[in-house]
Amino acid sequence: MIYQFLVSFVIGIIFEFIFSAGLAFSLLVVLVSFCIFLILFSQNDDTDIAKKILIIGLAFSLGILRMSLAQNLPDSNLYKMVGQKISFEATIIDEPDVRDTSARYTVKPTLSSKSLVLLITDRFPEYKYGDKIKVSGKLDLPKNFTSDNGTEFDYISYLSKDQIHFLIYRPEIEKLEGNNGNKIIANLYSLKNIFIEKISNVVPEPNSSLLGGLIFGAKQSLGTELLDDFRKVGLIHIVVLSGYNITIIAVGIFYLTSFLGRRKLGFVIGAVSILLFAIMVGLGATVIRACIMSLISILAVYLGRPADALRFLFIAGLLMLLWNPLLLFYDPSFQLSFMATLGLILFSPFIISYISKNKIGKYIPQKFGMREIVASTLAVQFFVLPLLIKMSGFVSLISFLVNPLVLPLVPWAMAFGALTGAIGIFSQMLSWPFGVISYFISQIMISITEFSASLPLATLQTGSISLWFIFAWYLGYGVLYWKLKNLTPTK
Incomplete structure (x- = not known):
């Protein structure tokens, strides 16, 4: 029933998003569903069908109702000041997004009760989470933009899902006081920054930034050229904060540990790694969502029962959309993490079976869980491909080859990088051996x-693809799964 409920709930969200049906239509759906249920039930017809119709109707109407309540309008007082130079006090409520030459701060103004403001300014001087600041600058509205690949990014909606409705470029900032945020989160951010600093004391650039991206999602010093190379070969997911990234890495850790015959140990180490990652990164909403999906992924692999894992995945997705239905449309991290987990659950068993039964298995050893890592990577890459094309405007023709080569190295790089940072807190000299290994x-x-990025035809420019095309693509995946399942003998 959970599958019908979630699908109907999502359809209700989409229906409300397109047609703005509202509360009245939601109540009408409930009334019609209840009447059909009573008629079928009273006539002693198939009561299971009656119950399904009622549940589907309730879920559909709940989706409409929840989406109608997710109105995300900007603060009216601030909206009147757009285009004007204003001055206000605010608190930095999220970890600063530090780039090579700039920094972005999400602040909550004291004069607004519902809207946040994004400040885009120079990298220095630096400010921290929890700092109370005085801001002066011209208040603007976000604008959508078109990337070099021809895809339009809905920047307005992407920010508004997190209540960010305004931004200020190059504001004047004066720090008034610090430590106004949550003490636990502030300490976690500080600990993360100390780790990154200790790693960079031993490991040179850009390697130290790569390690920071792998462990914490911090990629500010990788440089534009290297970041473009990671995108071209389909590896950008390992240095950005997303459930797609965490899912692949966590499953890799599980298999690298469980090849010793200790599946429970592999599950425990994978789960603990995810929890440590969430804590070190700061327990933000995006991080928590991504980590929940990743935990479900390794649970699916550990249990070996896709049906149970699917149930957990759909329940998690339902709860997240109940909390914020806008994630369905405007949060790439949620979309990628959900679909990556779904692809892992559905298709990795078939790929493992294919590798084991065919000649290709000779070239992929069973040691160190390599077959499982390759199968999981291919399943995830294969399943999220339509979304990646939609978001990036190109497809990496070599990602299916490069990912199985690089991803088995990621858990080792993370482990030795983390040891470099942890030991470096106490002694830089003792951290050197681990730093050297993580560097290599x-x-x-x-x-x-x-x-790989230098190879000709490494990428194929596709431009933007329509949502209908993506829908048809995933419908094809559904048909493929159905055929593979029917071809697979039941135990």
Whole structure:
């Protein structure tokens, strides 16, 4: 029933998003569903069908109702000041997004009860989470933009899902006081920054930034050229904060540990790694959602029962959309993490079976869980491909080859990088051996990436693809899964 409920709930959200049906239509759906249920039930017809119709109707109407309540309008007082230079006090409520030459701060103004403001300014001087500041600058509205690949990014909606409705470029900022945020989160951010600093004291750039991206999603010093190379070969997911990234890495950790015959240990280490990641990154909403999806992924692999894992995945997706239905349309991290987990659950068993029964298995050893890692990587890459094309405007023709080469190195790079940072807190000299190992591992990853990106026809420009095309693509995946399942003998 959970599958019908979630699908009907999502359809209700989409219906309200397109048609703005509202509360009255939602109540009408409930009334019609209840009447059909009573008629079928009273006539002693198939009561299961009656119950399904009622549940589907209730879920559909709940989706309409929840989406209608998710009106995300900007603060009217601030909206009147758009285009004017204003001055206000605010508190930095999220970790600063630091780039090579700039920084972005999400602040909550004291004069607004519902809207947040994004400040885009120079990298220095630096400010921290929890700082109370005085801001002066011209208040603007976000604008959508078109990327170099011809795809339009809905920047307005992407920000508004997190209540960010305004931005200020190059504001004047004066720090008034610090430590106004949550003490626990502030300490976690500080600990993360200390880790990154200790790693960079031992490991040179860009390797230290790559390690920071792998462990914490911090990629500010990788440089534009190297980041473009990671995108070209389909590896950008390992250095950005997303459930797609965490899912692949967590499953890799599980298999690398469980090849010793200790599946429980593999599950525990994978789960603990995810929890440590969430804590170190700061327990933000995006992080928590991504980690929940990743935990479900390794639970699916550990249980070996796709049906149970699917149930957990759909329940998690339902709860997240109940909390914020706008995630369905405007949050790439949610979309990728959900679809990556779904692809892993549905298709990795078939790929493992194919590798084991065919000649290709000779070239992919069973040691270190390599077959499972390759199968999981291919399943995830294969299933999220339509979304990646939609978001990036191109398809990496070599990602299916590069990912199985690089991803087995990621858990080792993360482990030795984390040890470098942790031991470096107490002694930089003792952290050197671990730093040297993490440097060489990360250098292999960078070298593979740069070489692969330099190959001709590494990427194919596709431009933007329509949502209808993506829908048809996933419908094809559904047909493929149905055929593969019917071809697979039941135990």
